Amino acid sequence: MKMMSRKLAMPLLGVLLWVISIHAGTFETATLLPPPLTGFGPSKSIIRNHCDVPKITEKDLNRSVSFGNSVINRMLRLETNLGWSDVHVKKGTPSYGQLIASHPDEEALKQGRDALVATKATIQLMNIFCHKHHLSPTDCSKYISSYSLASTPLESSCQKQHKSCSQEELLSPYRSFDGSCNNEHDSPRGAAFTAYRRLLQAEYLDGIQEPRRAVNKKQLPSARLVSSTLIKETDESHSDLTQAVAQWSEFIEHDLSHTAANKMVHSDSTIECCTSSGNHLSPRYIHPFCAPISVPNDDRFYAQHGVDCMSYVRSITAFRPDCTFGPLEQVNQATHFLDFSQMYGTTGKKAAILRTFDEGQLDFTTKHNKVFLPVSHHPSDDCQLSGDNSVCFLSGDSRVNIQPQVTAMHTVWLREHNRVAKVLSELNPAWDDETLFQETRKIVTAEMQHITYHEWLPLVFGKHYFNKIQKYNNYDENVNPSVSNAFATAAVRALNSLKDGKLNVYKEDRLVNTSINLRNHFNKPSVVEEPDYLDGLVRGMATQSSQQLDLKFPDDISTHLFSNGIFGYDIFSLDIQRGRDHGLPPYTAYRALCGLPEVTQFKDLSDVMSPEVIESLSRVYNSPRDIDLIVGGIAEKQTGDSLFGPTFTCIVADQFLRTRRGDRYFYTNENQPAPFSIAQLREIEKVTLARIFCDNGDDIEMMQPEVFKRISDSNRLMKCDSGEIPKVNLKMWMDSRRKYY
Missing domain, CATH: 1.10.640.10 (Haem peroxidase domain superfamily, animal type)
Structure with a gap:
């Protein structure tokens, strides 16, 4: 036990120095993170190192936005057919409970449509300007993120979240309901219906929107397979804490974050990704926003009920805070403040x-x-x-x-x-x-x-x-x-x-x-x-x-x-799938961000995980670099008197x-x-x-x-x-x- 504490001492010291350096205003001297921490904005080094990439003109940008609009407009026929075929979320199903939990507000849906156009426009720009210059999807998305939506038809939509605050609003003795006007120089910062912040650059297969794949380029294991392999149903009580800790945790989570699921673009209809009985839909009934979770045929619970599909609808897209083209971001319907x-x-x-x-x-x-x-x-x-x-x-x-x-x-x-x-x-x-x-x-x-x-x-x-x-x-x-x-x-x-x-x-x-x-x-x-x-x-x-x-x-x-x-759904499977939907890099990237040693083999995880957990992870993931953040974070041993291991302690402390x-x-x-x-x-x-x-x-x-x-x-x-x-x-x-x- 003492040896384990010593092994963790230096990484945890690094975590604390990183967190403190940021909040003491000395981030420029921190060596654990590459700026910018927000994850938004272009990487100037990428642009400098690829001077041969043709300059994208304003005309090109506007053409890409027109293309993005055409992609969205083409969804109308599919959505109409889904309506005629009665493919939507039915009351009384687990999907309906999930819809209530991720219920989209009108403002989020309105912004989401236009933000999605920007995403589709970014994909077209990548196809035209990056592939022939051999830029990787990640480098290309960073490059395109240097281009603003200004002077495109999306400018006004994105700028709506950048409202100007009056002196009366800035000097109000009371905070606004939507969180705006909190910062005197950046009025939308922390407001509801703005994007989540990134600790690391988003990781998508295509650099923009497609969920990442494994290191060997194959599909990541099913979220339910991961869950059913790792999760044990025999729970263990805490010796000192009460359920009030769990309940306050959920209450505070609801204050700080509310991720919303998409609805159909051309109507207010809900999106269903599996049948009511929990089976896969025919491909012609699959909406582009669907990312259903496949359930293994031998699943210990779902197999006995004939369930092979768990519905998951992708989260609503948000404009990037700097109003640029770039990778998919997700909207937070709650304010980003602890404000009830x-x-x-x-x-x-x-x-x-x-x-x-x-x-x-x-x-x-x-x-x-x-x-x-x-x-x-x-x-x-x-x-x-x-x-x-x-x-x-x-x-x-x-x-x-x-x-x-x-x-x-x-x-x-x-x-x-x-x-x-x-x-x-x-x-x-x-x-x-x-x-x-x-x-x-x-x-x-x-x-x-x-x-x-x-x-x-x-x-x-x-x-x-x-x-x-x-x-x-x-x-x-x-x-x-x-x-x-x-x-x-x-x-x-x-x-x-x-x-x-x-x-x-x-x-x-x-x-x-x-x-x-x-x-x-x-x-x-x-x-x-x-x-x-x-x-x-x-x-x-x-x-x-x-x-x-x-x-x-x-x-x-x-x-x-x-x-x-x-039957119902599996909360851990849904959380794993949501992490992939949101482009979260793998667990190993975050543990490195938080000062823990690099990982190349499963045995390298032994500094923070038990042999039994590592063995289970190796059975479901091909590489430790495939491990989903929520899986690796929760699998870590607790750090001192924190409920979390070092990686989640780091992320929670920062927040x-x-x-x-x-x-x-x-x-x-x-x-x-x-x-x-x-x-x-x-x-x-x-x-x-x-x-x-x-x-x-x-x-x-x-x-x-x-x-x-x-x-x-x-x-x-x-x-x-x-x-x-x-x-x-x-x-x-x-x-x-x-x-x-």
């Missing part, structure tokens, strides 16, 4: 739907005299339900109903918002609805940020490494907070391994009252409003043990995700430093237009998730102070009203105290 967008929505229109416009309150419904989320008027559309008489909730994110603990968390925070708004209205009777709403939103968002950085993140990232970078927390307008594709598509998704397939529902004495199987409640949230269930689920999060972060997943999410009652340092409205930033006073910050620093649970349950009387940790002698159950679990004193927000000083 999953609660408040990412547009002013969505936020308005969720408000009462009375005393700063969020909209709600009541049942059994208890407050719950507002209900959907079309539950069979927004949930996996058979009719419109069933319960389905609304919030700022379509995933609010994905499983009962997510719904419970949304409900608790809805109540927290309305509780705070009510107190503020009593303290400040002169405040109008807008002031009450925005001040409450600002306080509640600060509470969530504090819990994330001071309760949750030290447990996920590990206190040892977290403390080393904690001092690099000042706002820096040069830091890009945008969520990385590697974080959203791989690192944060690995936390699904913490979940349990059975959710325990506890009484106040912490004896299990009952339990529910996760597989029966995907997008079926009615249990949350049944008497005693909300409190039981909340106590369950704080009492039931988390699972270990490893290659063990409960079958509720490895074979019954979004189940139709017979959460950027999320804080690049957010002008982060609650601790004293240079925002209307910062919290010192007295107010002291109050916010008292908040814990235990306090949120105590204040917003139906009848929760006791909670341990650290709900992310199991109940123990050092973390005993306390009376909620005993003073052992501190309360935020909202009197610090009385107008008479001059809120900001």
Whole structure:
């Protein structure tokens, strides 16, 4: 064990030096990464070294855009035929659950069409200008990325995301709903409906859009084959952490990222890539956006149900931030900030739907005299339900109903918002609805940020490494907070391994009252409003043990995700496929980026993986350089007290430093237009998730102070009203105290 720690010491030191150097503003001296870290923009060395490549003229660029439009227009006939043939996502199927989770907003679809035209135009430019000059697909795509969409028909579409902010917007005491105008010099940075950031150059087979292949040029192994070979269903509980860690992880993921699946270009119709019974479609029914996952004939679960196809629709395309031609990028429908967008929505229109416009309150419904989320008027559309008489909730994110603990968390925070708004209205009777709403939103968002950085993140990232970078927390307008594709598509998704397939529902004495199987409640949230269930689920999060972060997943999410009652999907297979769709380079590229030694043979992985895992990887992959990022990252042994191995520790550390340092409205930033006073910050620093649970349950009387940790002698159950679990004193927000000083 000591030897292993020594072997990892230097690489991990490199990881920390890299992360710190970036956020200390000394990236230019870092040697672990080639700039630019964003992965956008051309490589000038490529252009210099290929002076013989003909200059692409404005006329050439416009012709390529016309060609791209013609490619998209030719989809009309196929999509019409698919409509006539009734090939679309059917309600009641696992595909429908997946559609809800990756539901595309109108804005994303509109931008996606034009961004796709730019992608198709790039392909034509490559065919004309690069092949005969023997540029590799990667070098060619970098070369073409030096050309702007300016002066082409796509210029206005791309520039729409580069809105200019007025002085009033820049000096607003409150952040925008869509995340724009946060950075004073780059208004769209971090806004919703912009592209994920790249840590490494995208890796596509053709340099633009086709998923990569293995080193030997053959197809990569089926994502389900990889999953079924590596994943073990017998899970192992964590000795110290609770399910609240897993649940907060999912909640924060929904705040920072929301990847959307494509719909048909010429209509609002959904795209289905397999039959309802889980079989491959005839080639004439395959939409170009389909990338279905083939299931092996001898699959231990799916074979018995005759399933050989798992539907996967490729993610919506995004314009590149610099409005250039170039490889495929994917849109993030969430804002890139930790700003509670999953609660408040990412547009002013969505936020308005969720408000009462009375005393700063969020909209709600009541049942059994208890407050719950507002209900959907079309539950069979927004949930996996058979009719419109069933319960389905609304919030700022379509995933609010994905499983009962997510719904419970949304409900608790809805109540927290309305509780705070009510107190503020009593303290400040002169405040109008807008002031009450925005001040409450600002306080509640600060509470969530504090819990994330001071309760949750030290447990996920590990206190040892977290403390080393904690001092690099000042706002820096040069830091890009945008969520990385590697974080959203791989690192944060690995936390699904913490979940349990059975959710325990506890009484106040912490004896299990009952339990529910996760597989029966995907997008079926009615249990949350049944008497005693909300409190039981909340106590369950704080009492039931988390699972270990490893290659063990409960079958509720490895074979019954979004189940139709017979079979569902495999969450790990979908995540692997999404990584390939998004052009993520292989695991070995990221481990090298994070300071670990280069890998040429499977045995080289022994510095961070067990012999058993390496043997399994060698059975499914032809080369270690084929390993998908999420697979290699989750296969690594844990680093110190981090839940992750070194590669995902690196990626997560990078993201959460950027999320804080690049957010002008982060609650601790004293240079925002209307910062919290010192007295107010002291109050916010008292908040814990235990306090949120105590204040917003139906009848929760006791909670341990650290709900992310199991109940123990050092973390005993306390009376909620005993003073052992501190309360935020909202009197610090009385107008008479001059809120900001």
